[in-house]
Amino acid sequence: MKKSCETCLTHKELLVIYDIASLISDSRDIQKSLEKSLMALKNSLDLGNCVIYKLEDEMLHIFASIGFNKHQKAISEYKLGEGATGLAAKSMEPVVIENIHNDIIFLNKSGNKNSETISYIAVPLIAENNIVGVIGANLTKNTRIDFDATVRALSIVSSLFAQYISSNMAVELEKERLKDLKQYYKMEWDSKVHNFGDIIGDSKEMQNMYKVIDRIAGSDVTILVRGETGTGKELVASAIHKRSKREEEPFIKLNCAAITDSLLESELFGHEKGAFTDAKETRKGRFELADGGTLFLDEIGDISASAQVKLLRVLQEREFERVGGSKTIHVNVRLVAATNRDLEQMVKDGEFREDLYYRLNVIPIDLPPLRKRGNDIKLLVNFFLQRSMQNHKKNVVITDEAMANLMAYPWPGNVRELENTIERIVLMGSEDGITASEMSLLLPALGNDRVVTSSDSFSLDNKTLDEVEEEALISALKKTEYNQAEAAKVLGITQRQIGYKVKKYGI
Template sequence: MRTNIIQKGTRSRMTFIKTNDLNIKGLELETLYEIAKLIGSALDLDKALNKVLYILNKRLKMERATLLLLDESGTTLKIRASYGLTPEQEKRGIYKISEGVCGKVFRTATPFVVKDVNSEPLFLNKTGARKNLKKGTISFIGVPIVLNNEAVGVLTVDRLFGPNISFEEDISFLSVVATLIGQFLLLNNAIKLKHAKLVEENLDLKAELQSKYSFPNIVGNSKALRDIFKIIKRVAPSTATVLILGESGTGKELIARAIHQASDRANGPFIKVNCAALPENLLESELFGHEKGAFTGASSKRMGRFELAHGGTLFLDEIGEMPISIQAKLLRVIQEREFERLGGTKTISVDVRLIAATNRDLHDEVSKGRFREDLYYRLNVVPIPIPPLRSRKSDIPPLIDHFLRESNKRHKRHVTISKEALDILLKYNWPGNVRELENLIEQLVIMSETSRILPQNLPMYINVDEKVACSNHRPPTRNEGHNEETVTQATTLKELERREIISALARNGWIQARAARELGLTQRQIGYKIKKYNIKFPWEYEN
């Protein structure tokens, strides 16, 4: 019962006050109940806090309620929620912890009452929300919000000043509300920490999955490349044999490595054999190994690539070049998972995931009797065709950026490419695919006398009329050879031959033997023509 405001009067007056006190107590309990129900919405802290202040106003006529919280600097109190203030007034409600009533409540962690806001020098009214109110009618109450014995904020309300107001009871009630608000803050912090932990765990999981199933060494984002990524993700966890099909220089080895890295064998070895780089007798020994004395020069026992790849992946590049005599032995290993070394009798069992690649049409090779049909079907379990670069030109700009970064880093340069030069490279058909593009960028970075690649810096076989650039630099047919337009665009047959040799070299990684085989020349003939036309290789240029 509010004994501090009872004046002299009749018994009926005291009965009225007792009844009024009971009504106020009931309102306060109902208010606390409504506020307590909001704890479930603590995730949306601002909404919950504003709702608390709204309830204080509607239930108990507490005006211009504000909730100030300590900001990240630890020196300033800012309004986090309010009721009865305009957005402009709320923005002005910023207090140093060393100033005003709010600062004093925060520093002392003790409630403070201003019975008349117009007569209290500590009351700053920074928000300007009380300028037009009558003097002597407003009281101001502030209570601290405490967590773990430390003030974290201040709850304030305005009260109409009058003889029937008990500041002690208001302070007691608002202190309970402040305690509830403190629990809101505590719960919200716990939810935020839990959420942050879940986000961190999610990011870690994504990073783990990305490291396992992403392909950082494969540059490009064309639809064709994205479709290949989908196939890789599906086939990688299996043990199925994969056949990668595509022109020279399209990046078949990168695809093979991506499959290996995304598989359960990622921690095992990845062994590569180029079937076109070795003669028949050496290729057999390379694949299956040999015993000491198996042939002239076999002075010691040697493990083959199948043994070295045990528990991992064996990549047979250019398998279309494999001699048909070795194809039969390879078929047995694929079927039985076992073999014998050259000159040996002991059967060796291996657990190897096989990936093969070729730039040939193996089906056509089968029909011509140059490739075993049964081996073809054993290899062609999951075919992955890689489109040439000319059919996925949206990959050219990111590839150029990637190769520029790598070449600049390697040669300590800072070379960029102009839009005009890039446009020309986009029109070129890239018969040597990604390998040709990589070699060209390397050459341009090395040879560039300025920090920017311009159209005039591009090689003649690229920086030509668009019609020639789009012709894929093939030699003219018998009928085309006499076409006036062709003669005009490529002034001489010698220039056409020079361009064709450069394109063949680029397509084959500047390996003369391969380029000669593609052009139907001997190594001696292509060497003579390289010298005749003064064709330089990328590594022959000096920085």
């Protein structure tokens, strides 16, 4: 007797595909919706032990299943090419085991094989030509469809599952990326000391630099920003990023000198869980965080020889492995590096790799020191003064004579030193107006006899900047009984900077 349409297998296949499409489109819990889909598949087509394996780190793990207990899920893992399941993933083709009882390709890791089970079919989950996982099912004595019909049905639902899983993975990766970026920017905000706003300056030297930034910002070329400590290298890197096609993507920063050699590679490239003692969880490095955007590496001349090798590879191949990991990660990052060191001399001395130097120095940008920027000092003074008065709710007036002292001071710490000095002036200065003599006392490390005014016999022509800086450093150290932290406060520079200068002058 002819069967009615409602009971024919083709009609059942169409119904179960429709049910699965509805389940995965309406649910936000991917695992539960996949398990409901597998149950619908099992009931409609009389299949046994339906399971979905997800590919993670070159291993197939059970992601959703029907008929597997917790222990069976844990032990049922397959490498690519291992068993029928691994073979389906590696070949990206369905694998049919007609008789699981005499075929060595069926490994039965879960121990689910019984006298009712006859065959096993594994079909790969493929999304955009990439393997996502495998769907597997047993044919039992109760199954009424043949191999071809089962493969056809599983192939159709595999495409639905693959797109569903792939879309979910993309969403989760984006959530993780945004979470990492949120944490990074929170750390940056919490630790940020200097916030200059945008670049300030109208001098000829600065105008020439603006032209260079405008010409190269739109490209992806690597840039090396060079200049003395405190000249604003980070601001230049930020300006390049904001004017580039990557402006909507992350701008990630790292001061290489502030990280120990043992931790620098982890900061740059990330690490896997258990890579070292304190690696309690997998962490992305700055290169991954900056993917699609710009990475600014300050004090690039201070990185170790091993980090130089790895950095060179990233610049050449745009790929790397996390510390303790073997998976190659590809990134699309625009690199801006900065240094106050003489890299050419370091190359000659064997302290810096020549090939890395040429990779970094594609487009050099030289920042002028503050002492060579003329009236820019006055612009910066007014900018920092207004901001500091607003922060401290205090009005301070700098007289023309006091401003002349500020203009004449050599500013060995550049813009950063100027900002700290203005902060001190607002806190300690008189609201009635700061005189030239009062300004001399407020300037870091230099007394009345060291500030260059029109009536002073001291002239910068008589001494080099290094001599002026060294004397100021020694004076500050003597006043603070050689306490570097206190001397740094007197000079208006950081403790790291004073440590570098002490070493530089052999004090």
